[in-house]
Amino acid sequence: MTARKTTARKKTKLKRILLLATLLCVSFVFLFGILLYKQLTLPSASAMDAATSLGQSDIFTISVIVVDGFEANPVLVKNLHYFIVDRGDKLVYSYDIPISLEIDVPGRFGNEEFSKILALGQVSGGDLHSGINLLNASIQKLFGYKVDAYILTDQTAQISFESILGGQFTFFDLTTQNISSLAKSTKTNMSLPELYATYSFINSLPSSAFLEMPSTNYNNTQDIDKQIRDITINSNLALERKSLVVLNGTSMPGVAGIGARVAENMGARVIMVDNAARVYDKSMIITDSLDATAVRELANAYGIKTIVKKGDLGNFDENGVNRANIVLLFGLDVALTL
Structure with a gap:
């Protein structure tokens, strides 16, 4: 009887180990598939893109840009998020930027809503990448803080990078269907090691580590600067x-x-x-x-x-x-x- 119990426990333990290994493999395939698709479809073209160096930074930032569709004309921003990932203090700060908010767009373009800045840059520079760069420069101007990397996604994705970076997505949410959907509807300048390290780090954090920043008066530069400097003080x-x-x-x-x-x-x-x-x-x-x-x-x-x-x-x-x-x-x- 004791031998049977021991054998049963061993089988249960083995099943758990195999399940964990399977989940880890699936998560890696998930990230690799997304990155492979994006790397093949969106070449790097800016100085910032060529040197994200997320692995060297204890605090790094990611803009998540949700658009109506990559083939739309013009491409309009539907949702805009800014994440500050603090590896030292093990915290993730998230800002939702109102797309109706106007800013004096860098490059002497005058005032424009965030919803239209990507399209403005795309028309001015001749490609989608130019639009992304102009939008990220506008985010950097708004917060007075760097934008290290971006993730561009359209509304067809069945799961969102906002939920992944916000700690609302786990290994158990993975399905072949939503992995394929996300891969086909996403572009980024992050390398495979950067994307995988970010995903792994975020999944290691407790729910209390994800801080949604309160609605901010974006016209008050002093308030924004105080928030950012409180984050970067250490x-x-x-x-x-x-x-x-x-x-x-x-x-x-x-x-x-x-x-x-x-x-x-x-x-x-x-x-x-x-x-x-x-x-x-x-x-x-x-x-x-x-x-x-x-x-x-x-x-x-x-x-x-x-x-x-x-x-x-x-x-x-x-x-x-x-x-x-x-x-x-x-x-x-x-x-x-x-």
């Missing part, structure tokens, strides 16, 4: 305590101020905001440490490729270069997108 960038000077290397007013806001919301310690001595075509970061977290994060946020160590500058005479660990200098290339 970030790796903030704890690094590198001093930062932000310079406007253009003739356009307000550029350095916009950059300083984003840098401070990311946790940077800005000690000076000023105009450069002359106009620069290309933006650059000047630093005493190429490995600094702030350098990597700021470069990714603005797609800045030119990063120079102070000792390699030669005869470079600009305000604040010797006053701070890092100088963020905006040239015309980035300023025209703010």
